[in-house]
Amino acid sequence: MTTRAEPQTDAATQAEGADDLGWGLGALLRGYRQRVTDAIGDFPHGARGYQTMCAVVGGDHPSQLALARNLGIDKTVMTYLVDDLVEAGLVERRPNPADRRQRQVVATDRGTRAVAELCRRVDAAENDLLGRLDGDERATLRRLLSKATGPAPGHTAEACALVTGEAEEADRPTE
Amino acid sequence: MTTRAEPQTDAATQAEGADDLGWGLGALLRGYRQRVTDAIGDFPHGARGYQTMCAVVGGDHPSQLALARNLGIDKTVMTYLVDDLVEAGLVERRPNPADRRQRQVVATDRGTRAVAELCRRVDAAENDLLGRLDGDERATLRRLLSKATGPAPGHTAEACALVTGEAEEADRPTE
DNA sequence: ACAAGATCGTATGCGAAACAGACGATTGGT
DNA sequence: ACCAATCGTCTGTTTCGCATACGATCTTGT
Numbered sequence: 458m459t460t461r462a463e464p465q466t467d468a469a470t471q472a473e474g475a476d477d478l479g480w481g482l483g484a485l486l487r488g489y490r491q492r493v494t495d496a497i498g499d500f501p502h503g504a505r506g507y508q509t510m511c512a513v514v515g516g517d518h519p520s521q522l523a524l525a526r527n528l529g530i531d532k533t534v535m536t537y538l539v540d541d542l543v544e545a546g547l548v549e550r551r552p553n554p555a556d557r558r559q560r561q562v563v564a565t566d567r568g569t570r571a572v573a574e575l576c577r578r579v580d581a582a583e584n585d586l587l588g589r590l591d592g593d594e595r596a597t598l599r600r601l602l603s604k605a606t607g608p609a610p611g612h613t614a615e616a617c618a619l620v621t622g623e624a625e626e627a628d629r630p631t632e
Numbered sequence: 633m634t635t636r637a638e639p640q641t642d643a644a645t646q647a648e649g650a651d652d653l654g655w656g657l658g659a660l661l662r663g664y665r666q667r668v669t670d671a672i673g674d675f676p677h678g679a680r681g682y683q684t685m686c687a688v689v690g691g692d693h694p695s696q697l698a699l700a701r702n703l704g705i706d707k708t709v710m711t712y713l714v715d716d717l718v719e720a721g722l723v724e725r726r727p728n729p730a731d732r733r734q735r736q737v738v739a740t741d742r743g744t745r746a747v748a749e750l751c752r753r754v755d756a757a758e759n760d761l762l763g764r765l766d767g768d769e770r771a772t773l774r775r776l777l778s779k780a781t782g783p784a785p786g787h788t789a790e791a792c793a794l795v796t797g798e799a800e801e802a803d804r805p806t807e
Numbered sequence: 808a809c810a811a812g813a814t815c816g817t818a819t820g821c822g823a824a825a826c827a828g829a830c831g832a833t834t835g836g837t
Numbered sequence: 838a839c840c841a842a843t844c845g846t847c848t849g850t851t852t853c854g855c856a857t858a859c860g861a862t863c864t865t866g867t
Contacts, residue, residue, distance in 0.1 A: 478758050479664050479683060480703075481777030486657045487704045488781075493654065508654060522844060528655075529662045531825060536846060558833045558844045583653050590780050598780070601773045602656030605765050606663075697815060706854055711817055733815040733862045 485586070492582040497575050501541040505530070507579065509538060510572045513548055513564050520559035547571055660761070667757040672750050676716040680705070682754065684713060685747045688723055688739050695734035722746055 493504040500506050508528060518524045525535040539562055542548045547568035553559040564572070587595050668679040675681050683703060693699045700710040714737055717723045722743035728734040739747065762770050 477778060478774055479661075479668065479679070479754075480686075481774070481781050482657060482661045482664055483683075483704060484781040485777060486654075486661050489654050489657055504654070508658075511655075520844070529658060531827095532845075533827090533847080534825070556834070556844085560845070579654075587780055589782070590776065594776055594779070597772065598776045599653055599656070601765065601769055601776070602660060603652060604769070605762055605773070606656050606659045607764070695815070707816075708818085708856095709854070731815085731863065735816065 488586050489583070492586055493579055496578040496582040500575065501545050501547070502538055506538065506542065507572075507575055509535075510542070510547060510564065510568060511576075513562050514569055514572050519553060519555075519561060521562060522559075524562060542568070663761050664758070667761055668754055671753040671757040675750070676720050676722070677713055681713065681717065682747075682750055684710075684717070685722060685739065685743060686751075688737050689744055689747050694728060694731075694736060696737060697734070699737060717743070 490504050493507065497504070497507055502509070505528075509524065512518065512524055512527055516527070518527065521535050521539060522532055525532045530538075539548065539550060539560075542562075543550060546565060548562050548564050550560045550562060553561045584595075587598070590598065665679050668682065672679070672682050677684070680703075684699065687693065687699055687702055691702070693702065696710050696714060697707055700707045705713075714723065714725060714735075717737075718725060721740060723737050723739050725735045725737060728736045759770075762773070765773065
């Protein structure tokens with residue numbers, strides 16, 4: 458069958474080199490989720506719920522859909538995710554006066570305070586995650602990530618969507 | 633120094649600042665998966681299958697379990713993932729002569745060629761993903777990711793596990 | 808050599824999550 | 838007033854991770 462090849466061929470090094478971006482991203486995100494989940498304890502939906510709260514507090518999203526797109530999750534998921542946050546008294550759903558189809562998600566005082574508290578713990582978790590990097594490198598990594606993904610979450614949802622997958626259908630002829 | 637702008641309240645900026653690492657990682661990984669999925673077409677298990685193939689070709693993993701740990705996926709998933717790769721004629725399962733409990737996964741010639749071909753497309757997809765970054769920045773990002781996650785995938789699986797979440801229980805009590 | 812315990816791969820069941828489709832409510836345009 | 842489009846919700850399907858269990862195999866102790 459001549460199936461076997463030596464452990465490290467040209468294709469091997471090429472594979473390793475071309476793939477370690479995806480691998481590194483995956484590994485780092487895994488570590489992030491793991492540590493954040495540990496850090497925030499029993500928050501409604503774990504790291505996802507926390508990130509949602511951050512987006513609610515940090516940016517002004519006119520609708521649940523904008524929120525969902527920003528975070529890259531499905532709108533049907535956002536429904537019961539917001540449900541649980543409301544039930545926990547962390548956010549409120551209020552009809553957008555400009556367009557009553559949309560429901561604007563705003564944080565309650567308690568929600569804002571909870572996020573501020575969690576942010577400290579998450580910050581510690583992030584520093585733990587990036588323990589192999591010194592201060593300059595951490596700042597550089599954050600800056601490069603931010604630059605690669607586009608403007609910060611809170612500002613222009615449209616530009617963010619370019620990276621989060623929003624413009625894929627528009628950009629891509631067929632699938 | 634930070635990319636932080638001025639728009640909102642204390643809690644808002646704090647939230648945004650503390651969270652944009654997780655957000656950036658998630659957004660970038662989403663973009664990566666999206667583009668890679670598009671690029672490789674109907675590969676057995678999409679981006680996951682491709683990454684598995686890369687690990688098979690690039691590193692010498694003694695067992696399916698080592699492979700699964702390296703990629704951060706469950707061993708039960710690895711079973712039928714390898715099943716499908718075998719069925720597609722890309723890899724072969726062979727008992728490890730040193731330990732017949734383990735099944736070593738080796739790439740066939742066809743699998744190696746397929747990976748080499750896919751690597752080119754994935755490389756293009758990655759360059760597209762990092763379109764906002766220039767050459768130096770891309771190299772820096774890769775370097776920082778690699779440094780943050782530990783040694784390269786193929787070499788020391790134990791050290792990789794430190795970041796992928798394997799050693800969480802053993803490592804954390806003191807930290 | 809034999810028994811006891813640990814490890815690897817596989818099969819199975821359960822719960823969570825993503826995804827697609829459909830529906831009511833609402834908006835804007837004609 | 839009608840029609841198309843959008844938003845939020847609901848439902849069903851499929852996938853995925855995870856925990857458990859079991860047979861095969863290795864390791865260790867006696």
